[in-house]
Amino acid sequence: MKPAAQALHRSDDSQSAGQAVHELTVDDLTVSRGGRTVVRGVDLRVAAGEIVSLLGPNGSGRSSTILAVAGLLPCDGGTVSLGGRSLVGRRPDRIRREGLSTVLENHRVLADLTVHDNLKVAGGRRGDVRRGRIDRVLATFPELEAHLDRPAGQLSGGQQQMLALGQALASEPSFLLIDEMSMGLAPVVVNRLLEVLRTLAADGIGVLLVEQFAHLALGISDRAYVMARGQIVYAGVAAELHADADLLHRLYMGIGTDEEPAPPTNGA
Known part of the structure; x- marks a missing residue:
């Protein structure tokens, strides 16, 4: 398991400085919750236009990693940078303005x-900019247009x-x-959302996806990390x-666990 992670990191380290500015980078991240270390020395890379899965069982540290990268949990150690700019210690709204948006579970x-007001809150203060951003969200999710006043x-x-994904996109991350x-x-909804992620990646947006159903995530991802007990145990x-x-x-x-959870079968 370890050699796969090392091989990936060697490939990342060989990238040119020009490529590095288009990258979300996490190095040696350590995070505690309730007095207990839940993330230990995690290294991650996500390039522009890349979908990367962060997998693992419940309690493995996946969500805590996401929250720390987003500025919603403090980091005990390590670095998080976007395009070479450190995000550690910044407020979540500042991180969002830097170009990193989060969709929580x-x-x-x-x-x-209303749906429209949710998008307005996320779209910024300038009316002309906000209108353009909302229009682009509705072009991505035309399903929402009939519910704007609901x-x-x-x-x-x-x-x-x-x-929720539209709110994140309204800041143009x-x-x-x-x-x-x-x-x-429901599976039909999940497939629709996965289709949107593929389109976003094709447009150059980098995605770090935490997902309980490994096969769903791996089916659309370029690379994957697996966590266990707060550490990366696989990268490839x-x-x-x-x-x-x-x-x-x-x-x-x-x-x-003895088996992967069954894929979602209901809900809308």
Whole structure:
């Protein structure tokens, strides 16, 4: 397992300085929660236009890693940088303005506000800029247009997840952090969201995707990391891990569980 991670990092380190400015970089990240270290020495790379999966069982440190990178949890040690600029210690809103947006699990939207107001809040203060951003979000998710005047809390789970992703896109990010996008959603909705991620990556947006269903994430990712007990235990090409059922079983299903959870079957 370790040689795969080392090989990947050698490849990352060989990139030119010009390439590095288009990269989200996490080095030796350590994070504690409730007096307990939950992330230990994590190294990650996400390039512009790349989808990277961060996998592992519940409690492995995936979500804590995302929260720390987003500025929502303090870092005990290590560095997080975007295009060579350090993000450590910055407020989440400043990190967002730097070009890194986060979609948290459970479809986090402002339930009492309308869909339109949710997008306005996320789209910035300048009216002309905000209108253009909202128009681009609606071009990505035309499903939301008929619900613009409806309170976000009345949307289905799938529509709320589209809105949550739309909020993140309204700030016109260079990189996205997405935590458990498929949770509780019907397969048709999940496939629609995966299609959007492919399009965003093709447009040059880098995506770090935390996902409980390994096969879903690996199917659209360029590279993958697997975490266990707060550490990276695998780093490599997503297609290779996707094709190696035995390795995936040992890395993902064999850590704390006998089998991978069944894919989502209901919800909208």
